Amino acid sequence: MKPERKISMSEETKTTEKASVLCVDDERNILVALRRLFRKDGYEIHLAESGAEGLEIIKREKIDLIISDMRMPSMDGAEFLSRAKDIGPNIPSILLTGFSDQESTIRAINEGRISAYVSKPWEDNDIKLKVSSLLKIRFLEGEKERLSILTQQQNEQLKAWNKDLEEKVEARVRELKEAEGMLDQAYRELSKSYDAVVKLLSHAICARENIFSREYPDLPMLAVSLAKKSELSDYMVKQIYYSSLLFELGKLALPEKLLTTPVKLMDVDDFEQFMTYPEIGASVLKGISNFTDTARIIEHHYEYINGSGGPDGLKGSDIPIGCKVLSIVKDYFLLQSGKYDGITYTARDARHFLLEHKNKLYDYQLAKLFFEISKQHEKDNEVKEEHMLSSMNLQPGMILSRDCTNKNGLMLLNEGTKLTNVMIDKLIAVEKIYACPIGVYVWLDR
Numbered sequence: 001m002k003p004e005r006k007i008s009m010s011e012e013t014k015t016t017e018k019a020s021v022l023c024v025d026d027e028r029n030i031l032v033a034l035r036r037l038f039r040k041d042g043y044e045i046h047l048a049e050s051g052a053e054g055l056e057i058i059k060r061e062k063i064d065l066i067i068s069d070m071r072m073p074s075m076d077g078a079e080f081l082s083r084a085k086d087i088g089p090n091i092p093s094i095l096l097t098g099f100s101d102q103e104s105t106i107r108a109i110n111e112g113r114i115s116a117y118v119s120k121p122w123e124d125n126d127i128k129l130k131v132s133s134l135l136k137i138r139f140l141e142g143e144k145e146r147l148s149i150l151t152q153q154q155n156e157q158l159k160a161w162n163k164d165l166e167e168k169v170e171a172r173v174r175e176l177k178e179a180e181g182m183l184d185q186a187y188r189e190l191s192k193s194y195d196a197v198v199k200l201l202s203h204a205i206c207a208r209e210n211i212f213s214r215e216y217p218d219l220p221m222l223a224v225s226l227a228k229k230s231e232l233s234d235y236m237v238k239q240i241y242y243s244s245l246l247f248e249l250g251k252l253a254l255p256e257k258l259l260t261t262p263v264k265l266m267d268v269d270d271f272e273q274f275m276t277y278p279e280i281g282a283s284v285l286k287g288i289s290n291f292t293d294t295a296r297i298i299e300h301h302y303e304y305i306n307g308s309g310g311p312d313g314l315k316g317s318d319i320p321i322g323c324k325v326l327s328i329v330k331d332y333f334l335l336q337s338g339k340y341d342g343i344t345y346t347a348r349d350a351r352h353f354l355l356e357h358k359n360k361l362y363d364y365q366l367a368k369l370f371f372e373i374s375k376q377h378e379k380d381n382e383v384k385e386e387h388m389l390s391s392m393n394l395q396p397g398m399i400l401s402r403d404c405t406n407k408n409g410l411m412l413l414n415e416g417t418k419l420t421n422v423m424i425d426k427l428i429a430v431e432k433i434y435a436c437p438i439g440v441y442v443w444l445d446r
Contacts, residue, residue, distance in 0.1 A: 019135045020044040020062055024054040024080060025069040025096070034067060037124055038131070051080030058087045064138055065131060066093040069120075085113055090141075092134040094127070096120050140194075143288050147197075148180055150287040154253075154280075175204055175252065178408075194290055202245040203405060204252070210259035211248050216333040217402050217415070217441075220244040222370075222377060223329040229369050232321065236293075240322050243297040247326060250280030250298075263334075264341035275310045278302055297322040301330060304361040324363045328354060328370050331361075347378045384443040391427040391438055396420055402441040406430060412438075 021043045023034045031047045038045060046061060048054035051072060057063070066084060070077035081093050092115040116130045206214040213219050223244040227237045251259060258266070258274045266274060282299035285291040300323040303309040305316055309327075334340045335350040345353065351374050358367035386401045396419055404413040404427070412430065413423065419442075431438055 018042065018044070019064040019139075020046065021065045021067065021131065022046045022048065022054060022057055022061075022063045023067045024048045024051060024072070024077075026050060026072045027069070030069065030096075037128065041128070041132075043131075051075030051077075051083070054080060055083055055087065058084055058091070063088060063091055065135055066091055067127075067131070068093065068095060070095055070097040081114060090138075092116075092138060094118055094130055094134070096122070146287055150284060151177075151180060154284060175207060178204070178207075197288070198242050198245055199403075199411065201249060203403075203411075205246065205248050208252055208259075210256065211251060212334060212337040212339050213248055213330075215337065218377065219329060219333050222332070222373060223325060225373050225377075226325050226329060226366065226370050227322075229373060230321070230325070230366060232325075236322060239293045239297060240325050242291070242294040243301065243322065243326055244329065246281065246285065246294065247298045247301050247330065248277070248281070249284060250277030250282070253277065253280050262339050262342040275302065279311055293322070296320060297326055301326040303327065305363060306360050308361070324366055328362050328366055332370070332374060347374065351375060384445065386441055387444045388439045388441050391424060391431055391440060394419055394424045394427070394440060394442070396424065398442040398444075400441060401443045404438065404440050406438065407434060407436045 021038065023031050023045060025031050025034075026049055028049065031049065035045050035047065046057050046063070048057055051068075052075060054066070054068070058066075066081065068077045068080055072080070075083075077095055077097075081095065084091065084093065093113075095114045095117040097117050098120050115134055118127050118130065205211055208214075220241055224237055224241050227240045232240070254274065254277055258270055261270065263271070263274065278299050278301060282295040285295035285298065297320065300312065300314060300320060303312070303314040303319045303323055304327070305319070305324075307313045307315040331340065332347075332350050332354060335343075335345040335353055336347060338344040351371050354362055354367050355371050358364045398419045400413055400415050400417045400419070403411060403415045404417075405411055412427065413419075417423070427438055427440065
């Protein structure tokens with residue numbers, strides 16, 4: 001008997017297009033229709049005209065998803081799926097059922113632990129969407145396992161770099177393990193989406209002291225605004241958004257000294273070690289499919305137009321557009337934080353610095369675009385001011401200026417949420433349960 005399908009470390013480019021789907025129905029015309037329906041999706045389709053034949057295929061082949069009819073002679077769908085679970089307990093399944101099969105469907109849910117059911121006759125888009133979603137969840141579970149392994153490998157590498165950093169590295173290990181635990185929670189609560197992974201890693205980054213971007217929650221929003229104004233594709237806008245949240249991931253490996261010293265005031269050795277963080281962060285993300293372009297942006301976001309950046313000293317058009325966007329927005333806030341050259345720039349001064357260094361450090365067109373975007377952003381912020389309030393001081397209608405999390409980093413409410421009485425009552429209840437106050441950031445009129 002072959003083991004159920006698992007995602008191996010070597011399957012770097014595994015996608016749902018290579019999935020193996022088993023269709024079981026005693027009516028040949030139904031099987032033919034299913035094969036025709038999924039022909040363009042690239043799945044490997046296996047057909048079985050009985051439950052017994054389907055069980056043999058599961059034993060013999062690596063199956064990622066089962067689609068089974070409910071009404072079949074000898075062995076109905078509920079019994080078949082129940083036996084299939086004994087062979088491959090983690091294989092998701094879809095039950096095809098008629099309107100009159102409600103009692104049998106309930107039995108299939110209890111005995112066969114089906115993942116979804118589709119009424120016959122089915123809607124093509126409905127069944128295709130269910131198949132695609134279930135396969136994505138199955139392969140994301142494999143990605144989660146690979147991320148866990150990569151995290152362990154990264155921790156070992158960090159320990160080997162410098163014995164003097166052992167205590168700090170152990171602290172980073174605990175943070176990464178905590179992030180891994182939160183990742184498990186996100187996979188359960190947010191249907192294992194990649195957005196959840198990004199959000200979770202972003203919270204892990206911001207949990208570290210002296211990460212400058214944690215003080216500038218508008219950084220991702222401005223990066224997205226610049227990308228959209230530059231008429232980049234929706235896909236690239238998404239990658240820039242991800243990278244704007246995760247570009248400091250590699251700093252979890254750096255000692256505290258390098259996070260508090262302004263970049264331009266570092267000595268040669270410190271600067272050389274500091275400049276390893278983009279590659280460290282990128283190496284973590286490269287192990288996750290669909291994050292390749294995000295990793296590339298992060299790896300090269302310190303490149304400058306004149307070739308003075310790193311890690312590869314790329315120039316001009318050799319620098320990917322996403323890196324150019326993130327470089328501008330990152331430096332805009334870095335200048336204001338005082339961690340660029342020790343001077344705390346105003347937003348206006350930071351804007352003019354970027355414009356003065358166009359065609360030297362920054363792309364000419366992007367620098368001009370960002371000048372206008374950041375100028376309007378500063379004007380908008382003159383009307384509203386961010387305040388942190390306790391849950392007892394919240395009022396319905398207030399809008400969150402940041403994500404709201406509990407003491408363990410678990411997401412409670414998203415940035416931009418308009419508060420209601422019910423939400424406020426729940427926040428108060430959470431505070432009582434954990435005996436820990438929750439600081440909630442909201443926008444208030446100046």
